[in-house]
Amino acid sequence: MKCFKCGADNLDGASACAKCGSSLIKTEHKMKWYKLLVFFGLPASAALYFFMSFSRLTGLNYTYSYNGNTVKGAEARDIILGMAPGLKTAEIFNGITYLILGLFTIAVWILLLKKKKIAPVSFYIFYGLSIVLSIVSLIMSLGVKPGNNIILSGSADSLKFGAIVSAVIGAVMLVLNIVYFNKRKDVFVN
Numbered sequence: 001m002k003c004f005k006c007g008a009d010n011l012d013g014a015s016a017c018a019k020c021g022s023s024l025i026k027t028e029h030k031m032k033w034y035k036l037l038v039f040f041g042l043p044a045s046a047a048l049y050f051f052m053s054f055s056r057l058t059g060l061n062y063t064y065s066y067n068g069n070t071v072k073g074a075e076a077r078d079i080i081l082g083m084a085p086g087l088k089t090a091e092i093f094n095g096i097t098y099l100i101l102g103l104f105t106i107a108v109w110i111l112l113l114k115k116k117k118i119a120p121v122s123f124y125i126f127y128g129l130s131i132v133l134s135i136v137s138l139i140m141s142l143g144v145k146p147g148n149n150i151i152l153s154g155s156a157d158s159l160k161f162g163a164i165v166s167a168v169i170g171a172v173m174l175v176l177n178i179v180y181f182n183k184r185k186d187v188f189v190n
């Protein structure tokens, strides 16, 4: 059998590695977080990303009121974004970003389910990508000059807030997952 730590070949049934001395007795890992990820977290995230992408690209998240009239969806978006072209670019960028993240989530999910060797690394790359995209989105939203339009200020602020929140969550999750999966390297061997 191969040593989990140094990879040296050892006799079957040996309790410690002859080369590096580390234990060859397989430890049973607690896999609660893994199960939560593959049975709930990742499919739910993918669905959420696809919904957010759809809503950003179709303008589903917009409402515009004037003189007692209310318009929703693409019509409202066109009115609001017509006043701030920078925000429109940021919204399209976000829509495409969410779509990419949704597809990436599906890929990571399949790799984790199959316990592929590259699954943990692909998961880290996913978090890295989400952090980078959040920062880009934040930079783009900083360029939006909403003037004194309250609705527009609200949209730009929610964009900034969303970008900061997802960057921070992404960074924390990245660190926690590296720690978690590093302890379970021997699970992902396919």
Ligand SMILES: [Zn+2]
Pocket: 003, 004, 005, 006, 007, 008, 017, 018, 019, 020, 021, 022
């Ligand atoms: Zn060893």
